[in-house]
Amino acid sequence: MKPFQDYLDTVNAAIAAIPYPEQPSQLYEPISYHMALGGKRVRPVLALMACDALGGNTATALDAAVGIEMFHNFTLLHDDVMDKADVRRGKPTVHRRWNDNIAILSGDTMLTIATQYIAKTGSQAVMDLFNKTAIEIYEGQQWDMNYEERNDVTVDEYINMIRLKTSVLLGCALKTGALLADARDEDANAIYEAGVNMGLAFQLRDDMLDVWGDPVTFGKEIGGDIMNNKKTFLLINAMRLAQGDDANELRHWLNDPYATRDDKVRGVTALYERLGARELAEEAITRYNDLAVAAFKRVKMSDGDQHAFIDLANKLSGRTY
Amino acid sequence: MKPFQDYLDTVNAAIAAIPYPEQPSQLYEPISYHMALGGKRVRPVLALMACDALGGNTATALDAAVGIEMFHNFTLLHDDVMDKADVRRGKPTVHRRWNDNIAILSGDTMLTIATQYIAKTGSQAVMDLFNKTAIEIYEGQQWDMNYEERNDVTVDEYINMIRLKTSVLLGCALKTGALLADARDEDANAIYEAGVNMGLAFQLRDDMLDVWGDPVTFGKEIGGDIMNNKKTFLLINAMRLAQGDDANELRHWLNDPYATRDDKVRGVTALYERLGARELAEEAITRYNDLAVAAFKRVKMSDGDQHAFIDLANKLSGRTY
Numbered sequence: 001m002k003p004f005q006d007y008l009d010t011v012n013a014a015i016a017a018i019p020y021p022e023q024p025s026q027l028y029e030p031i032s033y034h035m036a037l038g039g040k041r042v043r044p045v046l047a048l049m050a051c052d053a054l055g056g057n058t059a060t061a062l063d064a065a066v067g068i069e070m071f072h073n074f075t076l077l078h079d080d081v082m083d084k085a086d087v088r089r090g091k092p093t094v095h096r097r098w099n100d101n102i103a104i105l106s107g108d109t110m111l112t113i114a115t116q117y118i119a120k121t122g123s124q125a126v127m128d129l130f131n132k133t134a135i136e137i138y139e140g141q142q143w144d145m146n147y148e149e150r151n152d153v154t155v156d157e158y159i160n161m162i163r164l165k166t167s168v169l170l171g172c173a174l175k176t177g178a179l180l181a182d183a184r185d186e187d188a189n190a191i192y193e194a195g196v197n198m199g200l201a202f203q204l205r206d207d208m209l210d211v212w213g214d215p216v217t218f219g220k221e222i223g224g225d226i227m228n229n230k231k232t233f234l235l236i237n238a239m240r241l242a243q244g245d246d247a248n249e250l251r252h253w254l255n256d257p258y259a260t261r262d263d264k265v266r267g268v269t270a271l272y273e274r275l276g277a278r279e280l281a282e283e284a285i286t287r288y289n290d291l292a293v294a295a296f297k298r299v300k301m302s303d304g305d306q307h308a309f310i311d312l313a314n315k316l317s318g319r320t321y
Numbered sequence: 322m323k324p325f326q327d328y329l330d331t332v333n334a335a336i337a338a339i340p341y342p343e344q345p346s347q348l349y350e351p352i353s354y355h356m357a358l359g360g361k362r363v364r365p366v367l368a369l370m371a372c373d374a375l376g377g378n379t380a381t382a383l384d385a386a387v388g389i390e391m392f393h394n395f396t397l398l399h400d401d402v403m404d405k406a407d408v409r410r411g412k413p414t415v416h417r418r419w420n421d422n423i424a425i426l427s428g429d430t431m432l433t434i435a436t437q438y439i440a441k442t443g444s445q446a447v448m449d450l451f452n453k454t455a456i457e458i459y460e461g462q463q464w465d466m467n468y469e470e471r472n473d474v475t476v477d478e479y480i481n482m483i484r485l486k487t488s489v490l491l492g493c494a495l496k497t498g499a500l501l502a503d504a505r506d507e508d509a510n511a512i513y514e515a516g517v518n519m520g521l522a523f524q525l526r527d528d529m530l531d532v533w534g535d536p537v538t539f540g541k542e543i544g545g546d547i548m549n550n551k552k553t554f555l556l557i558n559a560m561r562l563a564q565g566d567d568a569n570e571l572r573h574w575l576n577d578p579y580a581t582r583d584d585k586v587r588g589v590t591a592l593y594e595r596l597g598a599r600e601l602a603e604e605a606i607t608r609y610n611d612l613a614v615a616a617f618k619r620v621k622m623s624d625g626d627q628h629a630f631i632d633l634a635n636k637l638s639g640r641t642y
Contacts, residue, residue: 021460023460024460024463024464024467026463026466026467027459027460027463078425078426078429081422081425082421082422082425082426100403100421101402101403101466102463102466104399104402104403104425105399105403105459105462105463105466107429108399108428108429108432108459109456109459111429111432111433112432112452112455112456112459113456115436115452116449116452116456119445119448119449119452122445124440124443127440127448128437128440131433131436131437131440134433135430135433135434135437138348138426138429138430138433139342139344139345139348141426142345142347142348142423142426143345145347145422145423145426146345146347
């Protein structure tokens with residue numbers, strides 16, 4: 001297998017070369033703007049890595065890789081409208097720079113362009129996996145919105161939500177690469193399972209970075225989830241574990257509209273540490289990362305390739321960015 | 322070929338039998354609600370008719386027919402958000418009954434479900450046509466939004482906009498049926514051309530019904546386009562043709578925020594008649610309908626089937642509902 005950076009370069013070149021029509025510019029400029037915001041491009045790189053490791057030609061997986069990244073960016077674009085988010089990667093979101101209608105319509109267009117890239121592979125199995133995954137992601141987003149209205153979300157419900165909203169697309173990317181390499185079913189399924197567990201660890205780390213991350217490497221202000229009372233793994237566990245004075249203090253931070261950002265973030269962070277929510281999150285990350293590693297080990301590929309995947313999983317579950 | 326009603330029954334039964342998951346209900350209830358609002362179901366019926374007329378088995382076209390109708394309804398659902406429309410077919414629109422976020426997300430889900438139905442056909446040609454058509458429809462919607470901001474839209478620009486926004490999907494439905502019947506290229510292309518021209522006549526008739534329709538059979542209040550200064554074929558021609566006093570009067574109606582509905586609709590309607598815009602629309606409808614009929618005649622099928630299509634084209638271009 002090649003170094004991560006090589007696949008990343010291939011992916012970035014392919015994304016930069018997407019031939020958007022010139023007109024109507026109000027439809028296509030937001031798409032190329034949004035795609036150029038960048039990002040880690042983890043999903044398309046995973047597709048190429050899996051294809052390569054399982055004996056395929058990465059050129060055959062490149063269209064699917066671009067389609068998956070386009071799809072991922074479509075979900076971000078529509079999520080930004082739904083969340084009324086102003087900023088993504090330090091720049092105005094599409095609906096802020098243009099407007100909601102343009103964001104809705106250019107998002108729709110991205111979904112169809114993504115499907116066109118998937119269709120180019122000519123693989124029914126890849127198309128079916130892509131569509132099934134897309135539906136799961138919408139369901140995850142709907143659960144996420146539902147949970148905003150509820151105070152009794154369980155840990156299991158939360159894990160299932162992030163599995164749908166985030167993890168299955170990592171599994172889909174890996175399995176797509178495997179399918180396009182004509183891998184055996186057991187390998188394609190094992191690498192999918194690895195991707196889903198890797199995705200869970202990845203998302204739980206994201207929850208932690210919002211609290212304990214370094215604002216410089218994390219790229220956004222610390223404490224956004226805390227300020228929004230977002231029901232992350234940490235808050236759900238804290239609500240579950242807090243008793244007596246701790247429960248009163250947590251309720252206070254969740255309900256006091258006059259709390260300053262500094263006070264609230266500091267107060268809730270201290271509760272997360274005191275109540276053991278931080279430790280539980282670290283344990284869960286280790287558990288899901290171990291499951292990902294075990295699943296990668298079940299996939300028939302070279303030791304070197306296996307190590308490359310395991311290194312990547314460890315990196316993503318322990319990342320500081 | 323069977324009577325229209327038989328195909329319609331088949332389509333309605335298939336739509337009623339779509340197996341939506343139970344949960345999350347906030348995602349799937351809006352979809353089944355929106356799909357149950359009804360409509361003429363012209364597009365899926367056209368797909369079945371074309372498949373039948375060209376020697377195919379309509380059962381093989383049913384999935385594609387459902388996918389096309391689901392896609393059409395997805396565009397209506399998102400258009401209702403963009404247009405802030407309160408009512409569709411006499412009932413609250415999804416974003417009014419639920420909210421914008423649910424309308425965006427359930428619309429996205431409908432697009433992917435539509436794609437799943439298209440994928441079920443196993444035909445790459447059908448998938449490619451579907452995706453290409455979807456992109457054209459988004460472009461048409463974007464031009465439509467752009468034209469709201471402009472006062473110098475030409476007749477050609479308008480025709481191209483409705484070709485993209487409305488007509489290509491009728492062509493796509495017919496060609497999809499033809500492709501699934503393994504029709505010859507020249508037949509598939511001719512029936513596509515017939516559909517596009519039929520769609521243009523259909524949309525121009527829609528513009529006219531908004532002004533001269535019977536509110537009972539039309540199903541909505543007359544004059545909606547006039548009240549919104551919507552740049553229809555009629556208004557674009559009226560703006561182009563009006564001179565002197567007529568131009569002043571038209572400008573007055575377009576710019577007076579205090580005009581009553583009755584006065585404005587009566588005044589603009591009279592201008593459309595006096596300036597010859599009504600006649601131009603009737604002529605254009607006849608012209609596009611003639612082109613549709615000529616294209617249907619080029620398709621190799623039985624005389625009876627040809628007459629069925631021509632009857633339908635005449636009906637849709639002259640419809641009062």
